[in-house]
Amino acid sequence: MEGELRAHWWAAVASVTRMVGDLAAAEDAVQEACVCALTQWKDATPANPRAWLIGTARHKALDHLRRETGRNLKEAVAVRELGQPGPSDRDELVAEDTPEERLGLMFMCCHPALDHGTRIALTLRAVCGLTASEIARVFLVSEPAMSKRLVRGRRKIRESGIRLAVPGPAALVDRLDAVLRVVLLVFTEGHRASTGPTLVRGELCDLAVSVARELHALLPGESEVTGLLALLLLTDARRAARTDVNGDVVLLDEQDRSRYDRVLLAEGERLLEQALRAGRPGPYLIQAAIAACHSTARAAVDTDWREVAALYGELLRYEPSPVHEANRAIAVAMAEGPAAGLVILDAIVHHPQLARWPSLYVARADLLHRLGRAPDAVDAYKTALQLDPGPAERAFIQRRITQISSG
Template sequence: MTDDLSAVVRQHWWTTVASVTRFVGDLEAAEEAVQEACLAALQQWRQAGVPEHPERWLVTVARRKALDAHRREAKRAEKEAAAVRDEAGLSTEWPVGEVVDDQLALIFMCCHPALDPASQIALTLRAVCGLTTSEIASAFLTPEATVAQRLVRAKRKIREAVIPFRRPDGDGLAGRLPAVLRIVYLVFTEGHRSNASEAGTRPELCWEANHLATSLSTMMPGEPEVRGLLALLLFVDARRAGRFDAEGRLVLLDQQDRSLWDAAKIAEGEAHLASALRLGRPGPYQIQAAIAALHSTARTAAATDWAEVAALYAELVRWEPTAVVEANRAVAVAMAHGPSAGLTILDRLTDDPRLEAWPPFHIARADLFSRLGLIERATEAYETALSLSPPVPERTFINRRLRELAGGGFGPNSENR
């Protein structure tokens, strides 16, 4: 029961924070009020049950708690009177469109250029998605203390610079768009592969990311990268039902039952990708969507055009020359040209500290070692991945692979988006 209630609370976290931030004009105060409201919800709903409109309940309680905090801090009668007037106008009803505007406004506020990129992302994952500091640190392969410092600095900067809670127009909108797209993608990634969930996935975050990308594409129909991101999320999310078996064990891409994939989402992704490409302004999300399309539209694993996947990753490296992209390219190269070719690329990345802390990197190396018959090195790589505390389904998978290697059996095991 408690887990179910917590899931409901988390589902409505960010829309509540957005609404209360607009109401009080202070992100930090809003977040504190929502935290108090969430605790009250967990206590009251356990006895009385979840209300018909849990989001409205949370917003109403959080607004009142924010007003209570305002009264406690008010030093002048004028502020006290303003707080009373505000409470008199408090309502549990608000237009749906206003909620959507609040959500986008909160993200654009968190992506203000006065904040450095790392702080923008950390703040949005915290304020918008309700991720804990440790969850954000895990997603970024960054020490938890570093993330905590970024959050404190970002909230202070918003307060001191009086950064407005609104969606920018014109150049301001375009200037913040790359950061917003990056954050939407990270929200989806945390939902797709989550360390915070025993199931290894958080569908509610995937849904929120899809919802955000859809809202952005409606708001900015002429931006090809917005459509490219939406297509990417649809392609990947369409395969969700095939990623785990009935026992919750991870099923790799080449072994998934493709009849479980959501054909409607795949078709929608194809339509968005096609419309993005017609605009003639390529970008990294369109390239990633094209890669995902090759996986999602192949009738069988054997029919996947791995040479084209590898070529697209090579193009993506030009846009995003990161070790993670290069590691994904190595997997594609291995599938297209053999494990030795892929391992050559991965070996060049072994000194990158971020990849050293990223379990999929070691899983990929272990796979290629096993294909080459290097069982001892494959075992060592799997054990390294296991030591990095990957999500539960991945831990189960690694342990199964270790048993297979110990028993003399090995085979392909790479999953690629």
């Protein structure tokens, strides 16, 4: 049920935001509606769950406004009769489900009046329904810090009178970078979930790919938009092979490549070639090229790791990031040996941005194990566990510790 509610979250938030003009009030109302759904949908899901959620959320928002502003019941009913559905007509409501509605919500959250980090955090919350805890994991910060950022961002939207709409061509440029960043972060959370029992949260992957397609349809000539869509398709094509029948993690070099989605791979390659011909490389296009090195190699041994390392080096020119540097270290280790990669990881291991990132210590543990330093590898894996990875990754780490300790 959680996945279904998340799929309808953005539509409900957008609809209520249009009605009340307040993102915070809209999110609160939709959250209350979700709580109601958890109780009322136990026996049977309504015929139109999105319409039910939107109608209930609007009703909750109107009740809140009535309490806050002292409106009487007659006034609240009048508002509903001006076209806003009430509890009696929520099942007949035609739910708004258009690219313009979703993109409008995203571009509102990515208004240039907000700082870059706040734009991304607000969009992850409003469009994707991620919790403050989940968003904090994406940003590698504490949950209280993220909650405060979200509150400030919603207040800024309200006080600045920022409206839900897709901006005109001139204003698109100012907001596009943040929107693309959000789409990638949504996909990343879906591709490697930080919470929940499974490695992959398919509904988030699907949402990110869908929004990327909408952006590509809106801006077909933007090479970075094309590059982002190619990146998501080439990566998502590996989804079925990333876990085994028990839901356990399968590493890239052990994946059954016959399970890759060939249709998505072909589309991703075509888009990548199209964007490369435009001659305007950027970070998403480079990451798509990296994804192609992994996804299109016939076998793991055929991966051109030197090319991957070189591409990460190029990516660092556009986006200096310790996460990209860590990924480059892994590529260097595959191309030149674990010792070379470990030197790079050890140089960034104390970077504050990586303090909450368990994947760094998982990578470091793997290189230490390959160098024959089993006790150090176990210690690195234990450090990763202390950083509270997602359940699927935690199970993987624990299996690795057991294998090394018993070997």
